[in-house]
Amino acid sequence: MVSTLRRLGVEVVYNEAQTCCGQPAFNSGYRKEARALAEHFVNVFERERADFIVAPSGSCTAMVRNFYGELFHGKGDEQRRRALERVRLRLREFSEFIVKELKVEDVGARFAGRVTYHDACHLLRELNIAEEPRRLIRAVRDVEFVEMEAPDTCCGFGGTFSVKYGEISSAILDEKLARLSRSGVEYVIANDSSCLMQIAGGLSRAGSAIKTMHLAELLAQQ
Amino acid sequence: MTKTSRAASQTQVLDDVRRALGHSNTIKPVPLEPFVEPPSEEDAATLVERFIEEAVSLGCKVYRVDHAGAVGPCVAGICTKAGVDKVVVSGAALLAKLGLSTQLEKHQLATSCVAEFRETDKEHLVTHLAARMVGVTAVDAAIAETGSLLLTSDEDQALLVSLLPPIHIAVLKVSQIRQSLTTVIEKLNSERMGHDGRRRSATLISGPSRTSDVELTLSIGVHGPKELHVIILAG
Amino acid sequence: MNPPNTDLTERSHLALEDAILQGALKRATDTFIERRRDAVATVPDWEGLRTRARQVKEHTINHLDYYLEQLVEKVTTLGGQVYWAHTGDDVNRYIIELARARGVKSVVKAKSMTTEEIELNHALEAAGVRPIETDLGEYIIQLAHEKPSHIIVPAIHKTREQISDLFEEKLKAGRPRGVSEITAMARARLRDEFLSAGMGITGANFAIAETGTIVLVENEGNIRLSTQVPKIHVAVVGIEKVIPRFEDLSVFLRLLPRSGTGQKLTAYTSFLNGPRVEDVFALDENPHAAGDGNGQRATEQRGSTQQPHEFHLILMDNGRTNILADKQMRESLYCIRCGACLNVCPVYQKIGGQAYGWIYPGPIGAIISPQLQGLEKAAELPFASSLCGACRDACPVAINIPDLLLALRSKVREERGGKLSESLGIRGLSMVGRHPLLFRMAGKIARGLAGLLAKDGRIQSVPLSPLNKWTRYRDLPAPSGGSFAKWWKDQGADD
Numbered sequence: 001m002v003s004t005l006r007r008l009g010v011e012v013v014y015n016e017a018q019t020c021c022g023q024p025a026f027n028s029g030y031r032k033e034a035r036a037l038a039e040h041f042v043n044v045f046e047r048e049r050a051d052f053i054v055a056p057s058g059s060c061t062a063m064v065r066n067f068y069g070e071l072f073h074g075k076g077d078e079q080r081r082r083a084l085e086r087v088r089l090r091l092r093e094f095s096e097f098i099v100k101e102l103k104v105e106d107v108g109a110r111f112a113g114r115v116t117y118h119d120a121c122h123l124l125r126e127l128n129i130a131e132e133p134r135r136l137i138r139a140v141r142d143v144e145f146v147e148m149e150a151p152d153t154c155c156g157f158g159g160t161f162s163v164k165y166g167e168i169s170s171a172i173l174d175e176k177l178a179r180l181s182r183s184g185v186e187y188v189i190a191n192d193s194s195c196l197m198q199i200a201g202g203l204s205r206a207g208s209a210i211k212t213m214h215l216a217e218l219l220a221q222q
Numbered sequence: 223m224t225k226t227s228r229a230a231s232q233t234q235v236l237d238d239v240r241r242a243l244g245h246s247n248t249i250k251p252v253p254l255e256p257f258v259e260p261p262s263e264e265d266a267a268t269l270v271e272r273f274i275e276e277a278v279s280l281g282c283k284v285y286r287v288d289h290a291g292a293v294g295p296c297v298a299g300i301c302t303k304a305g306v307d308k309v310v311v312s313g314a315a316l317l318a319k320l321g322l323s324t325q326l327e328k329h330q331l332a333t334s335c336v337a338e339f340r341e342t343d344k345e346h347l348v349t350h351l352a353a354r355m356v357g358v359t360a361v362d363a364a365i366a367e368t369g370s371l372l373l374t375s376d377e378d379q380a381l382l383v384s385l386l387p388p389i390h391i392a393v394l395k396v397s398q399i400r401q402s403l404t405t406v407i408e409k410l411n412s413e414r415m416g417h418d419g420r421r422r423s424a425t426l427i428s429g430p431s432r433t434s435d436v437e438l439t440l441s442i443g444v445h446g447p448k449e450l451h452v453i454i455l456a457g
Numbered sequence: 458m459n460p461p462n463t464d465l466t467e468r469s470h471l472a473l474e475d476a477i478l479q480g481a482l483k484r485a486t487d488t489f490i491e492r493r494r495d496a497v498a499t500v501p502d503w504e505g506l507r508t509r510a511r512q513v514k515e516h517t518i519n520h521l522d523y524y525l526e527q528l529v530e531k532v533t534t535l536g537g538q539v540y541w542a543h544t545g546d547d548v549n550r551y552i553i554e555l556a557r558a559r560g561v562k563s564v565v566k567a568k569s570m571t572t573e574e575i576e577l578n579h580a581l582e583a584a585g586v587r588p589i590e591t592d593l594g595e596y597i598i599q600l601a602h603e604k605p606s607h608i609i610v611p612a613i614h615k616t617r618e619q620i621s622d623l624f625e626e627k628l629k630a631g632r633p634r635g636v637s638e639i640t641a642m643a644r645a646r647l648r649d650e651f652l653s654a655g656m657g658i659t660g661a662n663f664a665i666a667e668t669g670t671i672v673l674v675e676n677e678g679n680i681r682l683s684t685q686v687p688k689i690h691v692a693v694v695g696i697e698k699v700i701p702r703f704e705d706l707s708v709f710l711r712l713l714p715r716s717g718t719g720q721k722l723t724a725y726t727s728f729l730n731g732p733r734v735e736d737v738f739a740l741d742e743n744p745h746a747a748g749d750g751n752g753q754r755a756t757e758q759r760g761s762t763q764q765p766h767e768f769h770l771i772l773m774d775n776g777r778t779n780i781l782a783d784k785q786m787r788e789s790l791y792c793i794r795c796g797a798c799l800n801v802c803p804v805y806q807k808i809g810g811q812a813y814g815w816i817y818p819g820p821i822g823a824i825i826s827p828q829l830q831g832l833e834k835a836a837e838l839p840f841a842s843s844l845c846g847a848c849r850d851a852c853p854v855a856i857n858i859p860d861l862l863l864a865l866r867s868k869v870r871e872e873r874g875g876k877l878s879e880s881l882g883i884r885g886l887s888m889v890g891r892h893p894l895l896f897r898m899a900g901k902i903a904r905g906l907a908g909l910l911a912k913d914g915r916i917q918s919v920p921l922s923p924l925n926k927w928t929r930y931r932d933l934p935a936p937s938g939g940s941f942a943k944w945w946k947d948q949g950a951d952d
Binding site for chain 2: 481484485488509512513516519520521522523525526539540541542543547550551554591592593594597610611612613615616617620636637639640643644647648651652668676677678679681682685686688696701702703704705706707708710711718720721722723724725726727728729730772774778779781782
Binding site for chain 1: 804842931932
């Protein structure tokens with residue numbers, strides 16, 4: 001992601017104090033713990049003087065944009081809410097940043113391969129981002145982009161759900177794998193590491209030749 | 223259950239509702255603004271075509287006749303094809319005006335009319351209707367958007383006649399077809415008080431009875447009619 | 458049939474192993490999704506309708522006391538009798554007493570989730586009154602003594618062969634061959650029941666406060682028969698089913714059938730406005746009559762025989778006021794029971810309705826079962842979701858199901874805690890996550906350990922760890938290279 005952004009003329013800084021946005025805690029119902037992590041996140045990024053905060057993850061972006069508000073809804077939280085706003089206003093998901101802020105679709109990447117795109121649920125439904133990743137992929141030189149059946153259906157990850165209800169998660173994944181194999185592609189691209197881990201895990205266990213690739217990885221190819 | 227215990231139950235549930243809402247007394251709310259929908263086009267010619275298209279897609283058989291005298295023969299034709307010789311006719315004014323019973327008798331169809339059961343118990347009517355193969359009714363309105371028929375209950379017994387026999391024939395005039403469900407809901411709302419001052423019950427019929435409960439396979443004619451025939455009278 | 462004392466994991470396992478169920482679920486959900494999509498496309502402003510529907514529900518639920526009182530007044534004016542039931546047992550008791558008072562031996566029932574919620578059939582049978590389910594799918598599962606697997610098509614988990622066997626065994630009228638013969642056999646048998654039953658019991662899809670009208674949608678005709686043939690009609694209606702005005706139906710009737718079955722309208726939509734007028738007068742002499750029945754003589758009108766002699770509306774709470782009391786969870790009550798959320802849910806698509814363990818399956822079940830049944834019985838359900846959000850998109854009243862699931866998860870953790878390994882893990886994450894150095898160190902350790910387990914770039918097993926639940930079904934990628942932070946540091950300020 002960094003190399004692509006730099007190639008597009010963006011000055012990138014990385015704040016080493018960052019840790020975790022807290023989504024695993026929040027999604028498992030541990031709001032106190034999630035809030036502690038959220039406070040840290042806001043503290044770290046609020047002090048950033050950068051124009052934008054770019055995240056290569058739809059679910060992290062959604063967590064901050066759509067759910068942090070719920071964690072800071074108490075009476076004594078006004079200051080925190082203001083700090084959160086300052087962070088939220090500058091936060092962008094990676095593909096959203098390139099297409100909507102930099103107004104670029106061709107990032108100068110080249111990759112010869114037959115690829116398809118999987119819509120990560122939070123990216124699609126919490127952030128309404130569906131077109132931007134596709135435009136970026138299509139603009140990659142030599143790439144052959146194919147839509148698979150029902151790209152917008154869940155891969156079955158769902159955080160701790162994948163472990164708590166592993167058998168169901170795996171059955172859902174099997175549907176996704178079947179659609180992937182019917183699509184005849186060599187690579188499946190997604191913009192979320194969790195989805196990629198789930199899908200890659202299944203492809204690997206099934207001995208499939210299809211490979212996964214994060215969108216940022218694809219766009220960095222030259 | 224005593225009157226007192228029923229009243230106590232009412233108080234308890236209502237209290238629970240109020241408490242949940244944080245009211246100590248019921249407050250009359252400001253009603254919502256009405257929902258404004260774009261008015262629908264009502265072009266008579268296309269209305270009929272649209273209605274027929276929708277009704278046929280629901281599995282209805284539709285017939286167009288251009289004069290009153292053709293209704294009887296049309297009904298008779300349907301009965302002959304079904305191998306039926308007994309018909310029951312609802313007490314609808316339109317059917318009386320058409321002299322339908324007389325027309326049907328001329329085609330050797332034994333025709334009974336619900337008016338004959340006016341003085342008797344409902345059970346007799348129900349038994350009679352359940353034994354008939356064909357029931358003929360008029361309608362109160364039809365909807366082009368969905369291919370539906372609106373029937374309201376009154377002395378004409380339209381609802382039972384359209385329900386118990388396995389074949390239902392509905393006679394309607396072109397002028398009764400409206401474009402949208404919204405229009406018919408409005409009509410039902412404003413005409414809900416029957417002419418005798420009572421509220422009426424109504425049914426919107428959209429095709430014959432059906433189910434997909436077994437393996438999602440469509441099966442027509444479960445409890446209601448297996449066949450729905452619609453005769454559209456021009457003019 | 459659910460074995461007793463099982464948990465969701467066990468029940469899901471059984472469902473996932475059931476090849477027939479898997480095939481049925483796939484066919485049903487694929488079909489309903491496609492039909493819904495086609496039906497939604499016929500509405501120019503679907504989003505506008507959804508927004509309006511949610512607005513109406515929100516308004517009604519926030520003023521539920523007012524609208525319920527208005528509904529009751531109108532129904533009573535129409536000559537109906539109203540009973541407010543605090544619990545399901547109250548409902549059952551009322552109906553049994555009514556049946557006894559009128560000498561009712563058999564009752565025809567339309568499909569009603571509400572009556573299944575309170576186990577009405579069980580209570581009726583215990584009281585010597587025979588309940589007959591008349592919706593074909595419900596009739597099938599009643600004969601089979603099973604619970605429904607889907608809100609709209611309750612017997613979808615059964616093949617036609619299984620149903621033929623069932624009919625042959627229970628109805629003793631020969632073996633029906635194929636779907637049409639199954640239907641014909643049910644039609645004939647149930648027609649006799651409709652004609653002889655002393656009472657018809659239904660739920661209601663909508664109850665209009667302004668007019669006292671009860672609205673019911675169906676395809677088979679069993680609701681029409683149940684409400685127009687027997688002398689008594691009883692409607693058991695959850696208090697959340699009321700909507701303010703008759704005109705609101707033009708919004709809800711366009712949303713409900715399309716969302717549920719992909720139809721513009723179901724074959725029959727019934728608008729019921731109370732019992733026959735002349736018989737209301739007769740009820741004054743009846744011991745079970747409403748306390749404030751019409752004192753005046755009805756004018757001598759020869760009226761319709763369409764309507765039953767008596768209409769009883771039972772408004773039921775049974776835990777709904779608890780949901781109402783929680784401002785965030787209140788929107789659970791907007792549900793119009795269309796079943797759209799089931800069809801699009803990746804979890805429901807795999808495990809079907811019976812695995813949810815109670816009456817309401819799918820995403821809406823995962824929200825209302827814990828609230829109506831209590832957390833002790835249904836605490837697992839909110840966690841059995843990947844939070845994908847497809848349900849929220851499909852919901853005609855735009856209920857924010859994922860948010861409600863998250864709220865319930867938080868509630869469960871507060872009231873019941875969590876598994877030790879998980880809560881320790883999360884607390885560990887939270888602690889380490891506030892100290893960047895610790896965080897990076899933990900990451901390094903994890904990668905180191907993972908590296909030990911990896912072979913050929915992948916990890917196939919992580920013994921003695923909850924992660925084994927992952928590796929049972931999938932590989933874990935072996936860590937490659939170091940962390941991002943390390944990479945960043947290494948390249949220094951060279952660029």
